[in-house]
Amino acid sequence: MAYRAPLTNHHADGSPCPAEHKHTSSCKPLHPDCPGRAYTQAICTCGGWEMKQSGKGYVNESRRRHLASHPKEPKVLRDLLRLDGS
Ligand SMILES: [Zn+2]
Numbered sequence: 587m588a589y590r591a592p593l594t595n596h597h598a599d600g601s602p603c604p605a606e607h608k609h610t611s612s613c614k615p616l617h618p619d620c621p622g623r624a625y626t627q628a629i630c631t632c633g634g635w636e637m638k639q640s641g642k643g644y645v646n647e648s649r650r651r652h653l654a655s656h657p658k659e660p661k662v663l664r665d666l667l668r669l670d671g672s
Pocket residue numbers: 597602603604607615617619620621622623
């Protein structure tokens with residue numbers, strides 16, 4: 587199975603800031619219930635990596651680097667391919 591590490595946005599109290607909470611280009615919240623985005627988080631489904639930073643671009647870059655460190659195909663499949671080749 588492929589690992590995923592979806593980006594999520596959060597308010598300062600840790601509650602999720604959903605996509606419906608629109609923001610101006612200067613990051614001012616437009617939604618009445620939104621106190622503003624405090625940080626962006628990514629948690630990998632492998633369970634061994636997570637990141638929490640205020641900079642969304644940095645989280646996204648680190649996330650991609652982490653996902654690239656995972657093997658592309660599942661171990662079982664690689665074992666099958668190795669058997670085929672021998
Ligand atoms: Zn919000």
